[in-house]
Amino acid sequence: MIVSVGGDGTTWEVVSGMTAGRGRPRRHALMVIPAGTGNSNYRSHWGETPWPLALEAALGAPDDRVRHLDLAWISELARPVVLGAGAGLTAQVLQDAREVKVTGPARLEAGLARAAARFTPYEGRVTVDGTVVHEGPTVFANVGGGRFRAWQYDVLPRSVLDDGLLDVCIAGSGTPPAALPGLLRTGRHVLEPGAVYTRGRQVVLERLDGAPLCFEHDGELLPPARSRYTLEVVAGALPVLCSPAPDRSRAAARDGK
Structure with a gap:
């Protein structure tokens, strides 16, 4: 695992290194530890779970916690x-x-x-x-x-x-x-x-x-x-240790689909 300790800007810097040249990491998953101003990546990954509990869950069953998250790419800035x-x-x-x-x-x-x-x-x-x-x-x-x-x-x-x-x-x-x-x-x-x-x-x-x-x-x-x-x-570009995927059927019902 690769651990990012900081805020959303720090997470972006770490991910930029992991995906240099639009690459897709294969050997390592990212774990975000919130220590910045916004910490919105952490909340998107783990909700409001205290980070020591999230880290314990990730290390206890890493294969069950890896999800391959989507990124975006800004064409004009590469x-x-x-x-x-x-x-x-x-x-x-x-x-x-x-x-x-x-x-x-x-x-x-x-x-x-x-x-x-x-x-x-x-x-x-x-x-x-x-x-x-x-x-x-x-x-x-x-x-x-x-x-x-x-x-x-x-x-x-x-x-x-x-x-x-x-x-x-x-x-x-x-x-x-x-x-x-x-x-x-x-x-x-x-x-x-x-x-x-x-x-x-x-x-x-x-x-x-x-x-x-x-x-x-x-x-x-x-x-x-x-x-x-x-x-x-x-x-699916970024392997991340985070909460399991939600029940898609419930998500679809929530959105009226």
Whole structure:
């Protein structure tokens, strides 16, 4: 096993080494120990189980705990995405969090409240597997496999870590930015007017006014340089020690399928 001790940024660095050149690790599985700010990878893998208990379970029956999780690949940057990527408000949070003096999860919580209070939607477009699923005022567009961001925000509530697809959630003009901190804690943002939730293998995020897209992945805010990013799924690329796969029949019933 390879152990990542840190937050989501540390996990991304470890996975980047494990999958260099879009490789697929064959001999080693990843175990995440939460010691960072958000620790959302750990929560996506183990829920709220204390990490010593999770580690004991992983070491006690490793063959029963290995799942091959999906990654995403950013074509324009030739780099992987582990937890997820976001454009708009969920990226602006990281900029605003830099101006907050508190530390830990409270820093990201304060950053979201600050960003939501003054965020202006941008003109955006999201295309999934060649089909435009959203075009117009955009509050945020999130893509990935991990359900949670900043530990407490259930951004992609229907996500399954190893289903071979990227989950996509878009908040449009029907969602007041100021209401999102409360909605994201419970996943109720997907029920707001104009919200889009879908899945696919390729996702294109764009800003249509020519300005750079505010974009992040794995908790890292990228420099404002591009108005378009393309993400493609890399199915089953990363062996991870984590909770067993959920009952897919119950997950399908939950989603109304």
